[in-house]
Amino acid sequence: MKTKAVRLYGKDDLRLEEFELPEIKDDEILVKVISNSICMSTYKAVKQGSKHKRVPEDVAINPTITGHEFAGEIIKVGHKWKEKYTVGNRFALQPALNYKGSPYSPGYSYKYFGGNATYIIIPNEAMELGCLMNYNGEGFFEASLAEPMSCIIGGFHSNYHTKSGVYQHEMGIAKGGNMAILGGAGPMGLGAIDYVIHCERKPKFLIVTDIDEKRLQRAQNVLTVEEAKKNGVELKYVNTKNIEKPEEYLLSLVDNKGYDDVYVYAPIKILAEQGDKILGKDGCLNFFAGPTDKDFSAKVNYYNIHYSATRIIGSTGGNTDDLIESLEMTSKGLINPAVMVTHIGGLNSVSETILNLPNISGGKKLIYTNIDMELTAIEDFEEKGKTDEFFSNLAEITKRHNGLWSLEAEKYLLENK
CATH class of the missing domain: 3.40.50.720 (NAD(P)-binding Rossmann-like Domain)
Structure with a gap:
């Protein structure tokens, strides 16, 4: 099937492209990505290109999909994993694989495994390590933000x-x-x-x-x-x-x-x-x-x-237990990862956002990968709403949530964009 993705070809070289995914193997899983939050680590990888420790040296001829803070739905499950994962279920992901000591991880190193895409293939190692987790929550953005949390x-x-x-x-x-x-x-x-x-x-x-x-x-x-x-x-x-x-x-x-x-x-x-x-x-x-x-x-x-x-x-990244703790605290209402988010956008806005990330004020930039939408600050919804009913409604929703992104806002966006 075809997918759209923002792929890295080298230093400062990002391209939004549509291409064919291969048929999944018996030990792989096909998923639909719904949300991905953009991390400063992605910007660092883009600025360094193949010199980054997680980016393959041959990235110029085998581009990798960017983004590692993502969540979505399971579309197809290889035979090996049918007992553990079910088509239609939602997932969260811990991208710090460290598989057999390799620095490779989604968002930096894989041709078909990264968050800034519509559909991707999750390889066997993610399941072997328990890094692909069934997610029972309602908000995709909460699962995406569980990674930075x-x-x-x-x-x-x-x-x-x-x-x-x-x-x-x-x-x-x-x-x-x-x-x-x-x-x-x-x-x-x-x-x-x-x-x-x-x-x-x-x-x-x-x-x-x-x-x-x-x-x-x-x-x-x-x-x-x-x-x-x-x-x-x-x-x-x-x-x-x-x-x-x-x-x-x-x-x-x-x-x-x-x-x-x-x-x-x-x-x-x-x-x-x-x-x-x-x-x-x-x-x-x-x-x-x-x-x-x-x-x-x-x-x-x-x-x-x-x-x-x-x-x-120094500490960098978390482990699977840390991600589970984040999801559990979020589900209980103890923490609200939405405090980190200040901008919302679609897949078409990813390349420009990553390349200019240090110069864009505010907090996390949350991307919904199956829509087109200019990266927009939540605080600008009201102004845009003067001429666009979609943003007017989003502004009303975020106001009800103390100016924060929310499950209500996400549902409205996914149903109306």
């Missing part, structure tokens, strides 16, 4: 703390501790705030910094100080742009005792160094933001590493 959750599970004289790490953030999320008003930062104020292992104090006042205001509106307090977390948002010595100010908020857990959500040298400076004893800094510069570096205080047992780690 799983990365966030994995970051909180990756931090660790120690006890003097005991050679054993206690995994996870410090329960009841002080936490800072630096550069935290972007899409992944919002997901992190939502998770940490609603998960079981919470800090007592959470500071979120950014230098973009508009992003901070949106964060405060969708993840309020009152909501955090209701869940036992003292939350404070701070714009550090005009603070002369931000690390001193941040330390003053915790009586200069330092922070148990610090997350750096933007790959900026000054932010990484700031995070190191505010660590308390046994503090753990997670450099969550992935830089594109392989020579990226920042100063570290080795005196504190030696005498105060501070540490720096």
